[in-house]
Amino acid sequence: xxxxxxxxxxxxxxxxxxxxxxxxxxxxxxxxxxxxxxxxxxxxxxxxxxxxxxxxxxxxxxxxxxxxxxxxxxxxxxxxxxxxxxxxxxxxxxxxxxxxxxxxxxxxxxxxxxxxxxxxxxxxxxxxxxxxxxxxxxxxxxxxxxxxxxxxxxxxxxxxxxxxxxxxxxxxxxxxxxxxxxxxxxxxxxxxxxxxxxxxxxxxxxxxxxxxxxxxxxxxxxxxxxxxxxxxxxxxxxxxxxxxxxxxxxxxxxxxxxxxxxxxxxxxxxxxxxxxxxxxxxxxxxxxxxxxxxxxxxxxxxxxxxxxxxxxxxxxxxxxxxxxxxxxxxxxxxxxxxxxxxxxxxxxxxxxxxxx
Ligand code: SF4
Numbered sequence: 001x002x003x004x005x006x007x008x009x010x011x012x013x014x015x016x017x018x019x020x021x022x023x024x025x026x027x028x029x030x031x032x033x034x035x036x037x038x039x040x041x042x043x044x045x046x047x048x049x050x051x052x053x054x055x056x057x058x059x060x061x062x063x064x065x066x067x068x069x070x071x072x073x074x075x076x077x078x079x080x081x082x083x084x085x086x087x088x089x090x091x092x093x094x095x096x097x098x099x100x101x102x103x104x105x106x107x108x109x110x111x112x113x114x115x116x117x118x119x120x121x122x123x124x125x126x127x128x129x130x131x132x133x134x135x136x137x138x139x140x141x142x143x144x145x146x147x148x149x150x151x152x153x154x155x156x157x158x159x160x161x162x163x164x165x166x167x168x169x170x171x172x173x174x175x176x177x178x179x180x181x182x183x184x185x186x187x188x189x190x191x192x193x194x195x196x197x198x199x200x201x202x203x204x205x206x207x208x209x210x211x212x213x214x215x216x217x218x219x220x221x222x223x224x225x226x227x228x229x230x231x232x233x234x235x236x237x238x239x240x241x242x243x244x245x246x247x248x249x250x251x252x253x254x255x256x257x258x259x260x261x262x263x264x265x266x267x268x269x270x271x272x273x274x275x276x277x278x279x280x281x282x283x284x285x286x287x288x289x290x291x292x293x294x295x296x297x298x299x300x301x302x303x304x305x306x307x308x309x310x311x312x313x314x315x316x317x318x319x320x321x322x323x324x325x326x327x328x329x330x331x332x333x334x335x336x337x338x339x340x341x342x343x344x345x346x347x348x349x350x351x352x353x354x355x356x
Pocket of ligand 1: 138141142184185186190191192193195196197198201202203204209
């Protein structure tokens, strides 16, 4: 089975930029970006990241704001913060490079068993099998194991994968398994007739490939937030989120969650009073944005606001920022959509001014 798998991988894998290198820093960045995001979505982020931070030293010398800005849109912002902290940790020790020992690597912020195994096997050729969602699904189907992904099944899957893991070129084997899961052994409609390991697959032999693994039912909490787009001449008011917790360190328009039974406008008045000690006149609704996070479905309502009293900036770090300067600030997706909306509106206004 190993031979067929590796032969298939060599002939069919996608040409992705991180597959052209063995540089541990670049492999590390790609693997962190690839967690729960598709390869095609990662490519532009990966290339931009390496332009900005070509090596660990450059990353360690950048500011957290620059790092978050480069990550903007990828989600899971704590991962970017962890990359930055890990680079600083290593460079402080005067070893501006990725450790090649499991214990040293896993001690870095944000490095778990998956990242450690992927980096050590792909960059350093060490025999560590990876177990991501794609590999889990492939192994469960190959071995005909029913059920959902869980810690208990992980133990069994690790045992199975270790039994077939090659003594050499473990990085190729890991990448081949992940690629098979991404391209052939997909969650729905696996392409079994094109699969290089079909003859070794118990799920296929039993016709069970569509029912393994059992899909996990995820509950998704719905949240409504309301924000004020407050303008002072050509500047807008934005503020930084707290350094800990969801979307830590990103910037946003002031506002917050709508409480049960509250109207959107009442919620916005309350939030702005609490956050900025400011009274505003709420104007028209500018935009409604929906965005899905892993466990939340957020609907964000943005209203144009006019200040009645000057804000006192009691909490956080609100700042008046020109629209052109917003590109220096990292925003979560919802707020980034509002910024794009304001830019479009401003350029339309500018065009109509020029054409009279
Ligand atoms: S034969 Fe089908 S179910 Fe089995 S590993 Fe291949 S694609 Fe997956």
